[in-house]
Amino acid sequence: MEKFKGIFTALLTPFDQTGKINFDSLEKLIEFNLVKGINGFYVCGSTGEGMLMSTAERIEILKFVSKINSGRATLIGHVGTICTNDAIEMACVAESLGYDAISAVAPFYYGFSFEAIKAYYQDIVSSVNLPMIIYNFPNSGGFNFTSGMAEDFFADERFIGIKHTSQDLYTLERFKKLKRKIIVYNGYDEMLLAGLTMGADGGIGSTYNFMPDKILAIYNNFKAGKIEKARAVQGEVNDIISELIKYGVFNSEKEILTKLGIPMGECRKPFLPLTDAGKIAIEKIANKLKEEK
Numbered sequence: 091m092e093k094f095k096g097i098f099t100a101l102l103t104p105f106d107q108t109g110k111i112n113f114d115s116l117e118k119l120i121e122f123n124l125v126k127g128i129n130g131f132y133v134c135g136s137t138g139e140g141m142l143m144s145t146a147e148r149i150e151i152l153k154f155v156s157k158i159n160s161g162r163a164t165l166i167g168h169v170g171t172i173c174t175n176d177a178i179e180m181a182c183v184a185e186s187l188g189y190d191a192i193s194a195v196a197p198f199y200y201g202f203s204f205e206a207i208k209a210y211y212q213d214i215v216s217s218v219n220l221p222m223i224i225y226n227f228p229n230s231g232g233f234n235f236t237s238g239m240a241e242d243f244f245a246d247e248r249f250i251g252i253k254h255t256s257q258d259l260y261t262l263e264r265f266k267k268l269k270r271k272i273i274v275y276n277g278y279d280e281m282l283l284a285g286l287t288m289g290a291d292g293g294i295g296s297t298y299n300f301m302p303d304k305i306l307a308i309y310n311n312f313k314a315g316k317i318e319k320a321r322a323v324q325g326e327v328n329d330i331i332s333e334l335i336k337y338g339v340f341n342s343e344k345e346i347l348t349k350l351g352i353p354m355g356e357c358r359k360p361f362l363p364l365t366d367a368g369k370i371a372i373e374k375i376a377n378k379l380k381e382e383k
Contacts, residue, residue, distance in 0.1 A: 093164045093190065094223075094251060094273045095291045096129030097309050099298040100137035102343060103151065105355035111147060113154055118352045119299065120158045126302040129292065130164030131155060132193065132253070134180075136230065137296035137340065140168055142358040145176045149183050156187040166294075170194030170225055174210050178217040185218040193223040193253060196233040207233060208243070221250040223273065228256055237264035244270050253277055253294050254285075263288040279305070280331045283324040286312045296339065297331060300346045301379065330375055337368030345369060349376035 104115035120131070133155050134140040134148045143151075152167050159165060167184035169177045169192050181192050194214055196207045215222045224243065228234035235243075235252065243249050247270075254262045255277025265274045266289035276285025279295035282305065286293075298305045304327050311320035334342040341364050344354035349372070356363050364372065 091273060097292055097298060097306055098130040098132050098294040099123045099128050100132040100135050100294050100296050102299050103138045112355060115353050116154060117158050123302050124162055127306055128163060128302050132166045132294045133168060135168040139358055145179060148180055152183055152187060165189045166191045166193050166223060168193045172197045172199060174213050177214050181214050181218045185220050191221045191223050193225050195225040195227055196231050198231045215248045221248055223250060224252040226252055226254050237261055240265055241268055244268055244272050259284055259288045262290060280328050282308050283312060283320050296343055299343055333371055333375060337364055337371060342372050345372045346376045349373060
């Protein structure tokens with residue numbers, strides 16, 4: 091379980107001018123994060139625009155990330171989608187590529203019952219010999235995975251953890267008090283330190299793509315008991331996040347990386363492109379990050 095602890099970058103997906111996956115930039119992004127010392131990658135999740143890509147495209151990315159990573163960091167492949175069969179197909183690919191675990195957001199849109207959602211997870215995990223990390227994102231998926239549900243789920247040892255993207259840190263703490271010990275990831279970047287203080291084993295986040303050094307500083311200072319230093323860096327991170335929120339988080343993150351030398355393109359529609367005001371604000375952030383190097 092130790093390999094699942096720490097800082098995991100939720101990989102962005104770079105696109106070229108025609109809207110196709112830019113694999114050259116994806117390789118640069120992976121290497122940039124590995125050099126900084128991140129512990130792993132969360133592949134094809136919300137940050138990676140997984141829900142805006144075809145199953146075939148997601149499989150391409152799963153294959154490419156595995157090839158470039160080449161065993162250097164822990165890999166979690168997000169296979170969640172509304173269609174169980176598609177999720178199973180991607181899970182099987184992840185297993186064949188040597189991924190360390192799979193993850194899945196609950197099926198959305200139709201308002202599925204808990205029994206249906208449980209069956210969805212059981213079907214996926216029964217199709218492979220990989221452990222599953224639940225992706226709890228109630229604000230987007232409309233389904234909230236509670237600590238009561240977790241006690242039942244995690245009695246099955248094939249389920250090893252949960253990515254908790256929620257401001258409800260009480261529930262995060264309750265996950266760490268289950269009868270069986272599981273891995274718990276903090277999901278919201280702006281609350282990483284708070285999540286760690288409530289027992290999270292690490293974090294999975296999107297801003298990790300372009301400022302892994304700051305994120306690692308929060309984590310490492312916390313682990314060393316240097317809480318004030320960790321809080322100071324969390325403040326720096328949150329100053330940046332506050333700007334990203336104004337203009338669109340994912341497109342802003344891509345623009346920062348483009349300014350840092352990794353062409354990322356724009357997010358897929360229906361995401362809107364950055365406004366001119368957004369580009370000016372984001373360029374200031376990128377320039378400051380360059381100065382800090």
